[in-house]
Amino acid sequence: MLTVLLKQVQPRFIKLTYEDACSPKEYLEESLNYFINTKVEEHGDVYVLGIMVGIVIVVFFLKNLFGYLANFFITYLRNGVLKDIRDVMYKRILNLNLSFYSEKRKGDTIARITSDVLEVQHSFLSILELFVREPLNIIFAIGSMIFISAKLTLFVFIFIPVAGFIISRIGKTLKKKSNQVQTEQGYFLSLVEETLANLKIIKGFSAEDRLQEKFETSTERFKDYSNALTHRQNLASPVSEFLGITVIGTLLWYGGNMVLNVDSGLNGATFIAYMGLAYQILTPAKAIAKASYSVKKGDAAAARILEIIETESEIQDAPNAITAPLFSKEISIENISFKYDQETVLDNFSLKVPKGQTIALVGQSGSGKSTIANLVTRFYDVHKGTIKLDGVPIKEITKKSLREQMGLVTQDAILFNDSIKKNVNLGKEDATDQEIIEALKTANAWEFVKELPEGINTNIGDGGGKLSGGQKQRLSIARAVLKNPPIMILDEATSALDTESERIVQKALENMMQNRTSIVIAHRLSTIQNADQIIVMQKGAIVEQGKHQELLDKKGVYNNLVAMQSFQ
Structure with a gap:
């Protein structure tokens, strides 16, 4: 176009055929030469120049329009990714x-x-x-x-x-x-x-x-x-x-x-x-x-x-994992061994927890009590041996269905920055307000909850920071009570409570644990004297087991632990 308009080539007024052209380049150049010169002859230089300017404007308009549309649609892709x-x-x-x-x-x-x-x-x-x-x-x-x-x-x-x-x-x-x-x-x-x-x-x-x-x-x-x-x-x-x-x-x-x-x-x-x-x-x-x-x-x-x-969880459901049957017989821990890194915590440990019984695990820190709770819930997998639920190895059961049959109360009350209602109904989302209140009453928590400005809808702050240690623990107990599972695991559940609250909550827990299988990890030995079986552990092994009075009469490790806590 520049060449033709600037008169740098001979004007063409006869259309060149493709057969007469030496190359496609020559054919296109001469065809454009013919088109421009015929239009100049008909309408003048200014008209053709205006057409060229108009083409440039239209092209740039289309460029920006499609540029905007490209960004418009790619926004959905970008944010979706x-x-x-x-x-x-x-x-x-x-x-x-x-x-x-x-x-x-x-x-x-x-x-x-x-x-x-x-x-x-x-x-x-x-x-x-x-x-x-x-x-x-x-x-x-x-x-x-x-x-x-x-x-x-x-x-x-x-x-x-x-x-x-x-x-x-x-x-x-x-x-x-x-x-x-x-x-x-x-x-x-x-x-x-x-x-x-x-x-x-x-x-x-x-x-x-x-x-x-x-x-x-x-x-x-x-x-x-x-x-x-x-x-x-x-x-x-x-x-x-x-x-x-x-x-x-x-x-x-x-x-x-x-x-x-x-x-x-x-x-x-x-x-x-x-x-x-x-x-x-x-x-x-x-x-x-x-x-x-x-x-x-x-x-x-x-x-x-x-x-x-791309990190795969080490604890996976087996390809043919089944849904856990409703617990009816016993939890069987058979010759298990486990270690954190290089430190052996349990070595060839065995224990049976019959349905309906309360089994208490006691012993010094580091003896492996909490590890057993972590292994039964399959937060970790055993390195050797087997844990069975009603005769079925828990590795052959889906993790979700296994944990749905268990209620967990930990030593540290783990709560979310949400309302009391949302914290308590974590394991039973469709629970009614009345069910939540009943669970709070069982855990001796309703007394302080009903005094709060918005009751069960009160936000408790980050990690339950607006509550005392004892109040937080009672909410975590209420959460387990509401879930109402056949198996309860209590890991130092009353350790954060004062003496009066401990006594009331302990009674509530005992009522709740009736006709329910419970594994209780206890530091305060006063809380487990009514257990069906007390397992005394030392360095990952059982050193004594029996009922409270039987173990006292043996004058052994358990008796020494009781004496150290001045419990008579």
Whole structure:
């Protein structure tokens, strides 16, 4: 168009046939020459120029319209992918076994589901359309450039691999530096999480300065890593632009020589169009180079996310696992052995818990009492031996159906930042308000709940922080009472209660445990004197067993434990 309008070629008024043309390029050029000159003859130069301007405006309008539509629709894809990643991660967090979190910092896991997912959004998903659009732009521009001048395009291609090699060398270090940033962020988020959980102890031991120093050391490292990463990222744009303009400058020199050489077949107007196309390559190439740096950075975050998603829980349902039958006979623990890392906790341990009986486990800390509760509920799997429910190994039963038959009250009252109602009905979501109130009464909790501003709908704060230790424990007991399972596991259930509350709750627990199988792990021996069987443990083995009075009469380990607690 430029060549014809600037009168740099002989005007054509007779249409050229395809058969008469020497090449497709000549046919297109001469056909356009004929079209423009006939329109100029009919309507004048200004009219044709107006048509050209109108075409340019329409093309750019369509470009921006479709650009907006691309972003409009890709928003659903981008946010949908983020939702799916978070959902899958949270599901994996719920399903992973407890041992995973004894090795990992909780704050690091939080960092992966928050900041790492956002990094994936910024690094991958925000530039998703770029990896489709820009290569198409480059392919179209290169195709047009080859069409105009294959010789000049071949010259350009000599320089592109050199520029690409330099850019890739810079990008390789970004993943490593980004991984350092993400890891350090996980570390100081862990410090924040631990600080919030243990603020009372930190203040009680005047350890604020020590924790502050530890946190500032971590954020100083984070700053240094972030600076190094940002410097590398900032290098991407100027390097790619400088390399691009070097290619353009070399192209101007070489192409200019071709224009000055009449025999080259390249005129000024065609060369200007060619340079425009060459610059069209530079812009998307620069965008892709910058995006590739971003991808390198996001790659580290993605690897941290995938580490969680691809970690398989060691405790899995067997392929042919069955639903647990309603408990009717006994829990049988047969010659089990278990160890945490290298420390053996239980060795060849056996025990039978008949239906309807209360079995109490007592002994010093570290004797393996709580481990038995963790193994029966299948929070951990035994290394040797078998645990059976009514003769069926629990590894052959689905975890969900096994745990649905068990109620659990732990030493630490684990509550959520929600209402009393939502905390108590955790195991029975469809429970009525009256059922919840009855469970609270059984656990001696209704007395204080009814005095609260909103009763059972009162929010109890983070971890039940608005309640006393005894009140929190009574709510966790009410939660187990409401579930009404055939098997109860009480792990130091009354340890947080004062003497008066303990006596009332102990009576309630005894009533609840009637006709129900119970495994009671007790530190206060006063709470288990009515147990059907008391198992005295020492270093993972049974040293004595029998009823309360029988064991006292033996004058052995149990008697010594009772004496130490001044219980007569």
